[in-house]
Amino acid sequence: xxxxxxxxxxxxxxxxxxxxxxxxxxxxxxxxxxxxxxxxxxxxxxxxxxxxxxxxxxxxxxxxxxxxxxxxxxxxxxxxxxxxxxxxxxxxxxxxxxxxxxxxxxxxxxxxxxxxxxxxxxxxxxxxxxxxxxxxxxxxxxxxxxxxxxxxxxxxxxxxxxxxxxxxxxxxxxxxxxxxxxxxxxxxxxxxxxxxxxxxxxxxxxxxxxxxxxxx
Numbered sequence: 001x002x003x004x005x006x007x008x009x010x011x012x013x014x015x016x017x018x019x020x021x022x023x024x025x026x027x028x029x030x031x032x033x034x035x036x037x038x039x040x041x042x043x044x045x046x047x048x049x050x051x052x053x054x055x056x057x058x059x060x061x062x063x064x065x066x067x068x069x070x071x072x073x074x075x076x077x078x079x080x081x082x083x084x085x086x087x088x089x090x091x092x093x094x095x096x097x098x099x100x101x102x103x104x105x106x107x108x109x110x111x112x113x114x115x116x117x118x119x120x121x122x123x124x125x126x127x128x129x130x131x132x133x134x135x136x137x138x139x140x141x142x143x144x145x146x147x148x149x150x151x152x153x154x155x156x157x158x159x160x161x162x163x164x165x166x167x168x169x170x171x172x173x174x175x176x177x178x179x180x181x182x183x184x185x186x187x188x189x190x191x192x193x194x195x196x197x198x199x200x201x202x203x204x205x206x207x208x209x210x211x212x213x214x215x216x
Contacts, residue, residue, distance in 0.1 A: 012048040013216070015068065015088035015169070019096035030088040030118060069214050070167060074102060077164035079156060081179050083109035083134070083145050084116075086170020089214065091119055094129055102128060103159065107152075109134035109145040130155075145175070146182035156183070157190035165210050172215035 018028035033053050034046025055061070072078060072093050080090040087108050094104060106129060110116035113135045123131050132152055136142045149156065160166070168179050180202070187198035205211035 011064075013066075015085070015092075015214070016065070017088035017091045019092045022095035022098065028091075030085045030091070032085050070169075070212055071165075071209060072096075072167075073165060074100065077103035077105070077159045077162055079105045079107075079159060079164050079166045081107045081145055081149070081166075081168045081170075083107075083170050083175060086168075086175075086215075087118060089169055090167070091122075094123065094126060097128065098126060100128060103162075103164075104129045105152075105155070105159065106131045107134070107145045107148050108132070109136065109143075109148075111135065111137045113138055144178070146178040149179065149182040150185055153186035153190045156186050160191075163210070165212065166205065167211075168213045168215065170215060176213055176215050 014029040014031060016027060017030040018026065031049050031052055033049045034044075035050065036044055038044060052061075068089060070089055070093075074097070078093070080087075080093070082088070082090045087106070090106055094106070097104060104126075106123070108117075108123075108131060110118075113133070116135070117133065123129055132148045134143045134145045134148045136144055156164075156166075166183065168176055170176075184195070184198045184202060187193050187201055188195060191198070191201070193201060202211060
């Protein structure tokens with residue numbers, strides 16, 4: 001197979017998954033290796049992710065850093081929704097706030113707990129962090145982060161009343177819209193808002209920077 005001999009064309013963007021305040025001499029990224037079969041059973045490989053996975057240890061890689069769009073205040077709770085590699089910017093935030101009393105809530109999802117629960121050991125030790133997980137293939141019915149958001153609606157609403165920032169990162173296909181629908185349901189159920197009031201409240205959160213997304 002010659003895929004690894006092809007040149008990677010153009011830059012590939014990955015969210016930084018570590019905090020400089022926590023590990024000043026290293027930079028982590030969280031990369032899903034793209035490998036799947038088409039309907040015709042032909043194997044497809046993600047060019048950059050597979051190239052990275054084949055590099056020998058300590059190989060040099062050209063890179064540059066750009067500023068992300070998230071703004072994480074230190075004086076209010078932060079609710080994070082990061083399924084899959086969408087957890088990367090939140091891992092950096094969690095590391096940065098490890099010694100603070102700030103309330104942090106993370107909704108993390110993936111396919112299987114044993115194979116895909118990134119950073120579990122770190123997150124279960126952090127006292128100011130609550131993690132709610134959704135592993136879609138570990139039971140007969142599929143469970144996603146939007147289901148956990150509805151289940152934890154009372155907690156989310158109480159944190160929103162404290163001025164929490166709600167942040168979403170990850171795949172831009174369906175997840176952000178499903179999360180938004182789940183959040184609107186929380187507003188209606190626990191905030192006792194009508195559908196139109198819930199939508200207006202969410203629009204106001206977006207305008208004020210209290211609902212932020214970084215999807216790709």
